Amino acid sequence: xxxxxxxxxxxxxxxxxxxxxxxxxxxxxxxxxxxxxxxxxxxxxxxxxxxxxxxxxxxxxxxxxxxxxxxxxxxxxxxxxxxxxxxxxxxxxxxxxxxxxxxxxxxxxxxxxxxxxxxxxxxxxxxxxxxxxxxxxxxxxxxxxxxxxxxxxxxxxxxxxxxxxxxxxxxxxxxxxxxxxxxxxxxxxxxxxxxxxxxxxxxxxxxx
Amino acid sequence: xxxxxxxxxxxxxxxxxxxxxxxxxxxxxxxxxxxxxxxxxxxxxxxxxxxxxxxxxxxxxxxxxxxxxxxxxxxxxxxxxxxxxxxxxxxxxxxxxxxxxxxxxxxxxxxxxxxxxxxxxxxxxxxxxxxxxxxxxxxxxxxxxxxxxxxxxxxxxxxxxxxxxxxxxxxxxxxxxxxxxxxxxxxxxxxxxxxxxxxxxxxxxxxx
DNA sequence: CGATTTGAGTACTGAACCGTACCGTACCCA
DNA sequence: TGGGTACGGTACGGTTCAGTACTCAAATCG
Numbered sequence: 004x005x006x007x008x009x010x011x012x013x014x015x016x017x018x019x020x021x022x023x024x025x026x027x028x029x030x031x032x033x034x035x036x037x038x039x040x041x042x043x044x045x046x047x048x049x050x051x052x053x054x055x056x057x058x059x060x061x062x063x064x065x066x067x068x069x070x071x072x073x074x075x076x077x078x079x080x081x082x083x084x085x086x087x088x089x090x091x092x093x094x095x096x097x098x099x100x101x102x103x104x105x106x107x108x109x110x111x112x113x114x115x116x117x118x119x120x121x122x123x124x125x126x127x128x129x130x131x132x133x134x135x136x137x138x139x140x141x142x143x144x145x146x147x148x149x150x151x152x153x154x155x156x157x158x159x160x161x162x163x164x165x166x167x168x169x170x171x172x173x174x175x176x177x178x179x180x181x182x183x184x185x186x187x188x189x190x191x192x193x194x195x196x197x198x199x200x201x202x203x204x205x206x207x208x209x210x211x
Numbered sequence: 212x213x214x215x216x217x218x219x220x221x222x223x224x225x226x227x228x229x230x231x232x233x234x235x236x237x238x239x240x241x242x243x244x245x246x247x248x249x250x251x252x253x254x255x256x257x258x259x260x261x262x263x264x265x266x267x268x269x270x271x272x273x274x275x276x277x278x279x280x281x282x283x284x285x286x287x288x289x290x291x292x293x294x295x296x297x298x299x300x301x302x303x304x305x306x307x308x309x310x311x312x313x314x315x316x317x318x319x320x321x322x323x324x325x326x327x328x329x330x331x332x333x334x335x336x337x338x339x340x341x342x343x344x345x346x347x348x349x350x351x352x353x354x355x356x357x358x359x360x361x362x363x364x365x366x367x368x369x370x371x372x373x374x375x376x377x378x379x380x381x382x383x384x385x386x387x388x389x390x391x392x393x394x395x396x397x398x399x400x401x402x403x404x405x406x407x408x409x410x411x412x413x414x415x416x417x418x419x
Numbered sequence: 420c421g422a423t424t425t426g427a428g429t430a431c432t433g434a435a436c437c438g439t440a441c442c443g444t445a446c447c448c449a
Numbered sequence: 450t451g452g453g454t455a456c457g458g459t460a461c462g463g464t465t466c467a468g469t470a471c472t473c474a475a476a477t478c479g
Contacts, residue, residue, distance in 0.1 A: 118326030169381030
């Protein structure tokens, strides 16, 4: 593992930022290494010193981004798991969930990874595992705890977590994916979809 | 509207078939017109006689495919709407729905359109409207009829239809999108996801 | 301060590809 | 049967782009 100098590490960040921009805008094939180097204010020599070729750059980018996905639900999850008002608890969980995922950057990455999943299936796997694969168990654990406390009625916590995600995200996520624009959902619509999703989840999973 | 000779129409079909294959495999930028012509067993001259350029070919392909989406739920929808056993009715609806959508061709097109939605936002719209936009109202109408007959409890039929779709498709569709392979879901898993999705939908929307 | 490394800028090579042009053949219609 | 059109094959011009090479200035280090 070659230790990078501070300067080299900085350049590397610049290159990855530029690569993110280029790949998001034009896809893997459409993005050019010249464009990346120019946007990064760096020479191609420097790019190719850090990354063997275009494919290595792309892989490094996806891995770096998916690593950066910190789990913002760990805290809200722990907190909500001990709440007493189940309606309010699920609602807060849903707000945090939707707020964290229906973001321009997350949705753009989602589209990019999907678009290249046929070319780089292992990267799709990787991104899935480090992204959703990390927040979903947290969500599931939270729901399981609420079930143990007698507030929800759940057979399979992972399925329940997926159902909550599907109820909340199916509509707005599809819109962004197909319409190609983040503003496919107005904030009011997003709030509405979240609300009716929460209601459906509670109707299905709330302890009677 | 220039009338096409039978021969020209045949060639056109061959070209569109080849274009579908090429674009699915390599995306818009990655697919080459030479490849399309070769796969179609046609000269480039013929390709460019029918389609002004690559973009026109792509647009024509997407429109042709989305037009081809006949509504296979109209019949099953009408039939199920008058059923008496609500559990069985929803289950049959779900089977038809999942069976019709979790198909290799549908999922591949879905990925392609999503991948190019940033480049061709209007095509994403078009595909959405002619695809989901046609089957979803059918589903909603069916659910509404079941609600009118006192078997379901539904506020907004379109939302309910979307919730059913989300419960059924969120997991397997995401798998295909990210894993890049259709066999990301075994038939057993697919059946399981469908079953638990139906159960959750019934728990949420069945008339008590 | 001098020597070595780093990197920006740029030019270059080879390949791929879009769109066009040309040629010779097969088919179609009068 | 003969003239014209459609078409397959192929070659070509122009452009883009990945990856390499080279020059020279600037930063780093002994």
